[in-house]
Amino acid sequence: MNNSITLLCIGLFCLANTFQVLGQSSLFSYETYVNNDGDSLKYRQLISDYDPVSKYPLVIFLHGAGERGNDNEAQLKWGIMNFTSEQIMHVHRPIVIAPQCPKNMRWADYSAKTTTFQSAPTSPMKLLLELIDQAVSTLPVDTNRIYITGLSMGGFGTFDAISRQPDRFAAAVPVCGGGDVSLAPSIAHLPIWIFHGALDSVVKPELAQNMYAALIKAGANPGLTIYPDIGHFSWLGAYSDTKMMNWLFQQKK
Numbered sequence: 576m577n578n579s580i581t582l583l584c585i586g587l588f589c590l591a592n593t594f595q596v597l598g599q600s601s602l603f604s605y606e607t608y609v610n611n612d613g614d615s616l617k618y619r620q621l622i623s624d625y626d627p628v629s630k631y632p633l634v635i636f637l638h639g640a641g642e643r644g645n646d647n648e649a650q651l652k653w654g655i656m657n658f659t660s661e662q663i664m665h666v667h668r669p670i671v672i673a674p675q676c677p678k679n680m681r682w683a684d685y686s687a688k689t690t691t692f693q694s695a696p697t698s699p700m701k702l703l704l705e706l707i708d709q710a711v712s713t714l715p716v717d718t719n720r721i722y723i724t725g726l727s728m729g730g731f732g733t734f735d736a737i738s739r740q741p742d743r744f745a746a747a748v749p750v751c752g753g754g755d756v757s758l759a760p761s762i763a764h765l766p767i768w769i770f771h772g773a774l775d776s777v778v779k780p781e782l783a784q785n786m787y788a789a790l791i792k793a794g795a796n797p798g799l800t801i802y803p804d805i806g807h808f809s810w811l812g813a814y815s816d817t818k819m820m821n822w823l824f825q826q827k828k
Contacts, residue, residue, distance in 0.1 A: 600651050602659055603673065607647075608706040616702035617647040618674040622714075623664040630717035632824060633710060634658060635703070636673040637725025637732040643676045650675045654726055654750075657814040667824040670714060674703055682725070682732025685753060690731070690782060692738055692755035700735060707743070719828040724748035726810040727778060734786070737762050746826035750813045751775055753782030759789035766826045768798035770813035772805035798822075 603619035623631070636658070642649040650673045657663070658671050676682055676699045683700060684693040696704065710716055721744050725733040730752015737747045738758045746766040767790065771783035780801060787799045800816075802809050813819065 600648070603651065603671075605647055608674075608702060608709060610702065610705055614698065614702060616674050616699060616706060617645060618672055618706065619647060619651060620673075621659065621669070621671040623670070624668040625715075629668070630715050630720075632667060632669045632720035632722065633707075633714075633716045634669045634671045634823075635707065635721070635723040635725075635736075636671060637682055637703075637723070637729030637736075638673065638675065639725075639727035639729055640681070641727075643678045643680065643728075645675070645677060647675055654724075654810045654814040657820070662817075663820060663824075667820075669824070670710070670716060672706065672710060674699070674706065676728070682728055683735030685731040685735065685755075690734075690753045690755050692735070692758055696735070696739060700732065700739070703732075704736070704740065720745050720824075720826070722746050722748070722823055722826070724750065724823075725752065726750040726813075727752065727807065730778070737765055737767075741765060742828075745828045746823055748813070748819065748823060749783075749786075750810045751778045751783070751807060753778065754786050756785050756789035759786065759795070760793040763790055763793035763795035765795075766797075767795070768800070768819055768822065770800045770809050770819075771802070772807060772809035773801050773803045774806040775809065777807040 603621045606618050606620050607615050609615045636655045638650040655673050680699050723733050723736050723744050730749040733747050733749040734754025741762045748768050750770040769783050771780045773780050790797045
């Protein structure tokens with residue numbers, strides 16, 4: 576596929592995605608988590624279904640750097656609307672939480688060049704982990720089915736979160752992100768499916784490949800999907816992958 580056709584396809588997808596977001600964002604309530612210190616994290620929340628006896632899988636969705644802010648809207652731009660399909664909402668019935676990272680902050684102190692784990696979480700990550708605690712205590716969450724996924728900056732955040740709480744999550748799907756390979760043994764028990772684009776010039780695909788290799792060495796059996804003709808937009812394919820979605824909701828602790 577030549578570059579002009581690729582750009583046209585991406586442009587059409589972005590336009591379609593904009594209409595999809597506008598049409599389905601109303602499914603997500605506006606929420607704000609405030610801790611005892613007065614620190615806050617805005618987030619959107621979807622509850623697909625509700626009855627007084629069921630427990631529901633919880634999906635944590637972490638957006639990328641371009642969606643940071645305080646409008647509590649931008650984090651719904653990419654990927655997350657795939658969780659609002661009829662198949663997902665009626666069959667898997669998830670609770671979905673999509674926090675928004677404030678401007679000039681990050682989910683994790685990783686970058687495209689370094690993935691050294693920092694012992695102290697960033698402020699948004701600290702608040703996110705507290706928010707998950709709150710969700711477990713106040714919502715009908717199946718604690719054996721808590722999943723986390725994210726793209727780009729959120730992919731780094733996904734690796735950071737599972738490294739901090741390796742026994743919290745039932746599965747993780749980091750997309751075009753990276754993590755500290757030295758921590759692979761601590762998360763080797765966790766089902767992980769990694770996605771990346773081979774032509775990604777923003778986050779090097781080697782970061783995904785290095786994490787995959789480290790997990791294999793640690794005895795894990797992770798998934799790895801590298802799209803050969805895709806750059807940084809690997810999340811378009813990842814969250815549209817029905818096989819991945821079904822795999823995710825099948826995972827249990």
